[in-house]
Amino acid sequence: MADLQAELQTTTEVGALDSLPDPFAAEEPYTPVSDPDTEPLERAHAILAAHPVADGYSGLPWALRHLPWFDLELGESSVDTDVPRLREGHVGALFWSLHLPESIGGDRAVGATLEQLDLVKTVVGAHPEGLRLAHTAGETADVRHCGRVAVLLGPAGAAALGDSLGILRSLHALGLRALTLSGASWASEAGLTRFGEEVLREMNRLGVLADLSGASADTVHRAIAVSKAPVLCTRSAARALRPHPANLPDDLLAELGAAKGLCMVPLTAEQTGPNVRDVADHLDHVRAVAGPECVGLSGTYDAGTAHPQELADASCYPHLVAELLRRDWTEADIALLTWGNVQRVLRSADFTARAARERREPSTAKISDLDG
Amino acid sequence: MSSLGTARELLAEFPVVDGHNDLPWALREQVRYDLDARDIATDQSAHLHTDLARLRAGGVGAQYWSVYVRADLPDAVPMTLEQIDCVRQLIDRHPADLRAALTAADMEAARSEGRIASLMGAEGGHSIANSLPTLRALYALGVRYMTLTHNYNNDWADSATDEPNAGGLTAFGRAVVREMNREGMLVDLSHVAATTMRDALDASLAPVIFSHSSSRAVCDHPRNIPDDVLERLPGNGGVAMVTFVPKFVLQAAVDWTAAADENMREHGLHHLDTTPEAMKVHRAFEERHPRPVATAATVADHLDHMREVAGVDHIGIGGDYDGTAFTPDGLDDVSGYPNLIAELLDRGWSRPDLAKLTWQNSVRVLGAAEDVARDLQATRGPSNATIESLDG
Numbered sequence: 001m002a003d004l005q006a007e008l009q010t011t012t013e014v015g016a017l018d019s020l021p022d023p024f025a026a027e028e029p030y031t032p033v034s035d036p037d038t039e040p041l042e043r044a045h046a047i048l049a050a051h052p053v054a055d056g057y058s059g060l061p062w063a064l065r066h067l068p069w070f071d072l073e074l075g076e077s078s079v080d081t082d083v084p085r086l087r088e089g090h091v092g093a094l095f096w097s098l099h100l101p102e103s104i105g106g107d108r109a110v111g112a113t114l115e116q117l118d119l120v121k122t123v124v125g126a127h128p129e130g131l132r133l134a135h136t137a138g139e140t141a142d143v144r145h146c147g148r149v150a151v152l153l154g155p156a157g158a159a160a161l162g163d164s165l166g167i168l169r170s171l172h173a174l175g176l177r178a179l180t181l182s183g184a185s186w187a188s189e190a191g192l193t194r195f196g197e198e199v200l201r202e203m204n205r206l207g208v209l210a211d212l213s214g215a216s217a218d219t220v221h222r223a224i225a226v227s228k229a230p231v232l233c234t235r236s237a238a239r240a241l242r243p244h245p246a247n248l249p250d251d252l253l254a255e256l257g258a259a260k261g262l263c264m265v266p267l268t269a270e271q272t273g274p275n276v277r278d279v280a281d282h283l284d285h286v287r288a289v290a291g292p293e294c295v296g297l298s299g300t301y302d303a304g305t306a307h308p309q310e311l312a313d314a315s316c317y318p319h320l321v322a323e324l325l326r327r328d329w330t331e332a333d334i335a336l337l338t339w340g341n342v343q344r345v346l347r348s349a350d351f352t353a354r355a356a357r358e359r360r361e362p363s364t365a366k367i368s369d370l371d372g
Numbered sequence: 373m374s375s376l377g378t379a380r381e382l383l384a385e386f387p388v389v390d391g392h393n394d395l396p397w398a399l400r401e402q403v404r405y406d407l408d409a410r411d412i413a414t415d416q417s418a419h420l421h422t423d424l425a426r427l428r429a430g431g432v433g434a435q436y437w438s439v440y441v442r443a444d445l446p447d448a449v450p451m452t453l454e455q456i457d458c459v460r461q462l463i464d465r466h467p468a469d470l471r472a473a474l475t476a477a478d479m480e481a482a483r484s485e486g487r488i489a490s491l492m493g494a495e496g497g498h499s500i501a502n503s504l505p506t507l508r509a510l511y512a513l514g515v516r517y518m519t520l521t522h523n524y525n526n527d528w529a530d531s532a533t534d535e536p537n538a539g540g541l542t543a544f545g546r547a548v549v550r551e552m553n554r555e556g557m558l559v560d561l562s563h564v565a566a567t568t569m570r571d572a573l574d575a576s577l578a579p580v581i582f583s584h585s586s587s588r589a590v591c592d593h594p595r596n597i598p599d600d601v602l603e604r605l606p607g608n609g610g611v612a613m614v615t616f617v618p619k620f621v622l623q624a625a626v627d628w629t630a631a632a633d634e635n636m637r638e639h640g641l642h643h644l645d646t647t648p649e650a651m652k653v654h655r656a657f658e659e660r661h662p663r664p665v666a667t668a669a670t671v672a673d674h675l676d677h678m679r680e681v682a683g684v685d686h687i688g689i690g691g692d693y694d695g696t697a698f699t700p701d702g703l704d705d706v707s708g709y710p711n712l713i714a715e716l717l718d719r720g721w722s723r724p725d726l727a728k729l730t731w732q733n734s735v736r737v738l739g740a741a742e743d744v745a746r747d748l749q750a751t752r753g754p755s756n757a758t759i760e761s762l763d764g
Contacts, residue, residue: 110450111501118505121512122754162447166405166454173460174512362461364406 030332044321051335052092054342056234056264059303080301080313083130088315093150113160137346154178155211163367172206180211191218194370207353229352235266238285257290264298269306292333379713386727387433389734391583391613391690396458398694421693421705429707434489443498452499476739496522502759517558530565532594540571543762549575556745578744579609584690586674605686613690624664666700668715
């Protein structure tokens with residue numbers, strides 16, 4: 001068999017250490033892709049072409065549900081997101097939210113979530129030249145290399161689980177990859193119950209990311225402690241700059257940063273402010289408190305909220321990146337912000353799931369047993 | 373060689389495709405899906421009709437696991453997802469014996485690997501809550517047939533064991549059938565009213581199945597298939613899978629069950645009541661009137677007739693194990709199929725006929741549904757019909 005190996009391994013002397021590769025080798029240095037002497041907007045396009053945006057939240061599924069007819073490939077003026085604008089904005093991947101209006105709760109949430117999953121599949125299938133479903137970090141990169149925009153399924157609301165881990169596993173089998181831990185008896189203002197913690201462990205085993213935007217502070221603390229995979233906040237800015245219930249105070253941002261989670265800053269007037277500089281202020285703050293590996297972007301388009309000036313739709317990301325360049329963000333930090341951090345979190349979730357499945361059987365816990 | 377020996381030899385080559393087994397519901401009811409407490413890798417004859425060793429002994433090569441949920445509870449869709457999760461777990465736990473199957477090709481692959489192809493069937497249209505997107509989601513999760521109703525009517529189809537309401541299928545019911553055709557999900561007509569059977573045969577572009585139904589001419593029970601419907605199967609290409617449930621296949625058992633139910637009502641009890649006092653009344657009745665016992669020959673009578681009327685290319689087997697309290701003698705659990713095949717051999721059934729009955733017809737029908745789906749998907753997109761828009 002030796003002739004099949006590229007290089008022969010040298011035999012190690014008894015008592016000597018094996019010549020294994022250094023597991024903590026320094027990462028390769030970042031190679032710049034733009035010319036620092038050109039205009040910021042031009043640089044922004046160059047950087048985004050190499051490191052597209054992985055957007056943490058799109059409300060498109062619910063917005064499309066009520067349109068009788070639409071064409072995302074040609075351009076669709078009744079929503080903020082379509083393929084031409086995603087391309088113009090250099091969006092390479094986005095999470096499509098499966099959140100439901102609050103009026104759909106209880107028994108109906110599970111069925112309505114199945115309908116949303118079917119809708120996303122149908123819509124993505126109808127736009128094969130622009131969109132493609134992705135379920136893992138690897139698939140997301142593959143889709144990008146094929147010149148398509150990767151669509152990831154989630155987050156769904158906690159009510160979609162109908163308080164059952166079996167339903168969680170079925171939704172995962174249908175492609176669900178993120179779940180918001182709020183709006184259920186086991187993930188409420190009071191934090192996670194014992195069943196809630198079991199849900200999170202099962203999510204780790206499957207590879208479903210925990211989204212903590214809108215979750216109570218107690219839930220955030222507990223989820224960070226329990227989760228083996230990094231957690232997300234798909235729509236959270238800095239509360240120090242703007243008081244909004246879904247924005248994170250500095251202590252939680254620091255905790256999230258220490259746990260290598262990801263705070264994805266929404267481009268909404270309500271949470272971040274009326275113009276692009278306000279959004280940049282939030283990004284500056286989250287980067288300073290949580291760290292450059294823990295900040296991401298969340299367009300939050302088509303979710304029924306107003307957006308800052310210059311960031312009206314999914315095509316506007318270059319303006320935001322240009323603003324960050326004016327503030328002396330390094331290219332390396334921008335590459336992490338737009339693409340790298342989301343890839344890392346997705347990959348960690350995949351690894352965690354693979355490792356957890358070796359150790360754990362599917363959980364049979366029932367809410368009535370754990371929460372009584 | 374004895375007939376039984378020949379039967380086993382035949383089944384080794386062309387094993388049984390069984391249309392209906394309620395193990396998932398039994399696991400839910402008995403142990404709330406604690407699969408360690410009912411480990412089917414070990415002998416479960418004290419609790420269940422089904423375990424791996426008995427499936428092997430019975431010569432089973434493919435099983436449609438029913439993801440049935442009760443129709444009288446509000447959350448049918450969430451419960452169906454739990455049932456599906458149960459089947460997936462069973463498959464994951466026993467990779468040497470079970471193989472997930474989504475297509476006819478998967479069934480053949482499982483047969484050549486010597487594993488039991490595991491498919492899923494939903495029992496009752498209530499599992500989609502009047503929603504075609506939910507139907508498509510069930511298909512995406514692996515469900516390959518849906519029985520249009522269970523014991524009660526739903527909003528768009530009449531059941532065999534309920535009062536006539538829609539008079540068959542409503543407009544939305546026909547849209548459900550067509551969407552199943554488009555997905556490649558088999559339309560199962562067990563449990564439905566004869567009117568619904570005829571409407572579905574009119575509406576369906578793909579072959580239909582009866583996952584567990586016998587012949588009404590042999591034993592007059594509404595759960596069985598009338599001859600005029602059996603006669604339509606050659607034109608449709610479908611398969612009627614004979615069931616073993618004594619109270620559907622043996623006339624004496626039908627009559628006895630009716631008398632026992634009447635006796636319960638005379639005592640002011642519901643006929644399905646299983647409380648201790650109700651069971652006492654029931655046992656007293658059973659002591660006075662011994663329960664008639666069906667045998668493999670009873671089931672063979674049905675198959676003889678069904679072969680005569682529908683043709684040998686349109687019959688199969690659907691035992692309904694773990695979905696019925698009583699089973700025929702000789703077909704007591706999933707290890708019993710060789711006894712049925714031996715009985716048919718004694719009646720002069722040929723080897724090619726038996727291969728069609730056990731394996732070939734049921735594999736063919738799934739493949740045919742796939743072909744129809746491929747054609748339909750090339751011509752139209754997913755339906756966005758709603759029950760409100762069609763049935764008003």
